[in-house]
Amino acid sequence: MTARIVNACMVCALALALGVLGCEKTETGGEEMAAKGTEMKAAAYTAIANMGATNGNSAHGTVTFTKVEEGVRVVAHFEGVPAGDHGFHIHEFGDCSSGDGKSAGGHFNPYSVPHAGPDGEQRHVGDLGNITANADGVAEKEFVDAMLGFEGERSIAGKGVILHANADDLTTQPTGAAGARISCGVIELAAEPVSEK
Numbered sequence: 462m463t464a465r466i467v468n469a470c471m472v473c474a475l476a477l478a479l480g481v482l483g484c485e486k487t488e489t490g491g492e493e494m495a496a497k498g499t500e501m502k503a504a505a506y507t508a509i510a511n512m513g514a515t516n517g518n519s520a521h522g523t524v525t526f527t528k529v530e531e532g533v534r535v536v537a538h539f540e541g542v543p544a545g546d547h548g549f550h551i552h553e554f555g556d557c558s559s560g561d562g563k564s565a566g567g568h569f570n571p572y573s574v575p576h577a578g579p580d581g582e583q584r585h586v587g588d589l590g591n592i593t594a595n596a597d598g599v600a601e602k603e604f605v606d607a608m609l610g611f612e613g614e615r616s617i618a619g620k621g622v623i624l625h626a627n628a629d630d631l632t633t634q635p636t637g638a639a640g641a642r643i644s645c646g647v648i649e650l651a652a653e654p655v656s657e658k
């Protein structure tokens with residue numbers, strides 16, 4: 462009688478131990494799979510916008526977008542840009558066909574909130590602030606933006622990128638008074654990570 466109880470308890474203990482081990486194994490496996498999934502996504506989520514000059518302008522370059530843990534890293538490189546600050550936004554349509562950039566539509570603003578700067582409490586997802594061109598017409602900027610994404614409502618894939626003639630004052634609604642559109646591009650997903658210049 463006593464021996465049976467002991468045996469039964471050992472079986473119980475063994476089952477518990479196996480059960481716990483089993484669970485731990487599953488959890489570890491899950492984490493590993495999740496980590497691999499993240500790596501694969503990070504590699505896949507690289508995009509580039511080849512920026513062409515709009516009619517009568519010379520501003521052109523590239524903007525790359527890469528998924529990182531904190532959001533999306535943006536690396537912009539322009540040439541042929543008049544010296545000074547220029548509004549820099551993601552616009553709602555990946556369409557530069559009109560020649561003046563207007564076919565790219567308004568700012569990418571999936572939450573229908575007011576225009577602001579990139580650090581605004583509320584802002585258009587596409588509100589990326591300004592880029593400053595030097596006396597040689599070169600404008601470069603690199604930053605990570607937490608609002609941008611490659612999935613769901615915030616996905617920038619297929620959207621437009623616009624560089625404006627004037628500075629974005631980060632206040633005037635709904636455009637920041639950034640004026641004409643001097644360069645336009647479409648955010649296209651890259652199969653492979655692209656070089657940044």
Ligand SMILES: [Cu+2]
Nearest residue numbers: 548549550623
């Ligand atoms: Cu704009």
